[in-house]
Amino acid sequence: MELFESAAVHRGVSGTRGWVVAPIRGLDAPVPQGRYILVAEDLTPADTAALDLALVAGFCTASGGPTSHTVQVAHGLGIPAVVAASAGILALPPGTVCALDGDGGLLYAGLARADLHAAIRRGHEQAEQNRLRHQAALAGGPTPGGVTLSTTLVKPAQAAELAGSAASGIGLLATELLFLGREHEITDEDAHYLRRPDELLIAQLRALYRAAAAGARLRIMFPMVTTVEEFTRAAVLAQGIRGEM
Known part of the structure; x- marks a missing residue:
């Protein structure tokens, strides 16, 4: 027997933990009042x-x-997510009230009133369970076997939250995401950097090595490298900046 008999169940894969009850919205649909569950073919x-x-x-x-990198970002932001749920979710009418089960990788679509109340209660229960798990992780000290827990940092403001988390540091900082949410249009200086990508990379490398000089343990990953020449060029730049610091 399904958890909610009134709902159609779309089975996917767990992306990020959490339970949400809300209407759905596609990328091109009008924005509903209040919070919603975003449904899409995929997200970058x-x-x-x-x-x-x-x-x-x-x-x-x-x-x-x-x-995927998308799920890593969602985890860093704490957004419940289900992925690989198949194309059936794209046919759901906008505004359909659904329950998103990030733990189980399920989307329950079209909840009746009785099931809606049960889904909301389940969300409260799961939130409390997650809170208790988080507290236990904070109180548990080092993990068995000396495993180090790190977190994904998406926005600079999240750095302050590290002190209250079970993570001992930042496992992934995608520096390209720091350019999102700019409040001004691209200037001539910005365009100069876009025309000369080495300079943009150098600025980021200098910031990383300054953090390393202050005591941070640093590992640098070059994403979206397609040729040996691209990697070699990036490695040479990194070594040069490291030698300057």
């Missing part, structure tokens, strides 16, 4: 980082995977 990491968390309570995608 930049799309995910730019989501308005005051409106988007969670998301469900037809494709994608649980180890």
